[in-house]
Amino acid sequence: MDTSLASLNGFGFTDGVLPSACPTRIVLNHVTSTWGVLVLVALSQSGLRWGELRRTVQGISEKMLAQTLRTLEADGFVLRTAQPTIPPRVDYSLTDRGRDLTEHLLPLMSWIAANADDIVGADAEQASAAVRP
């Protein structure tokens, strides 16, 4: 009787979704962090330099970019290549693991991008809802 989507993926989240403090939760929070997704998507097209990344991921602050990149690098999703030249040049690109991840991430992003207008338009969102007392 299990026709759930979870079973279709060969991975059943049958009792709890996830144990509260497991590695999966940690990685999930890194990947689905506000800027994590956007940085990964940005790098999925090609390697980028710090400045390019900053411009590509619109709205990100230097602090958040640095922090996000350090986290993603520590997780082995992003490769940092620094050249000790003057001026310095640092490139960021996806590792094999990072590419593996974005393969799953991009379809999700595409779906959201394709449906976002419908979704937000449906109820005007909290943006305007927050106006009421």
Place this chain on the structure above:
Amino acid sequence: MDTSLASLNGFGFTDGVLPSACPTRIVLNHVTSTWGVLVLVALSQSGLRWGELRRTVQGISEKMLAQTLRTLEADGFVLRTAQPTIPPRVDYSLTDRGRDLTEHLLPLMSWIAANADDIVGADAEQASAAVRP
């Protein structure tokens, strides 16, 4: 020369990843919020009552569960069915749109769950790194 993953998905994020304040960002933040993903995954198996949901998504507080559910309902991902009985009974389930979304979400979750141990083990993560002065 465009062999990027983005193009393979028929959706190119070619210049910026996303305009800084677009509907996609909003929906993305809802879906990838800390508890959003977990609630959606929990409901992907079957509809659940409030209490069941609370137990299934381990670690979530009532406040966050309520808030997450309201957001997901407003976005049309979740259907809320209240029965005015005593005691009250409220069921939550995915809408068609919600099921559509989780179809993209579950593969990602499965991948993360399958790789999380490797990833976290690779550098011991901030959990232990935070110990050092």
Place this chain on the structure above:
DNA sequence: CGGAATCCGTAATGATACTG
């Protein structure tokens, strides 16, 4: 049982300034 409302501490975030 299923919430909504309040208070409050912590941690995330962002603007700015500064350094190698």
Place this chain on the structure above:
DNA sequence: CAGTATCATTACGGATTCCG
């Protein structure tokens, strides 16, 4: 250019309390 450091702000999240 590629960051780091500092500080002000905000929002997240939990515990508690009350209501239908």
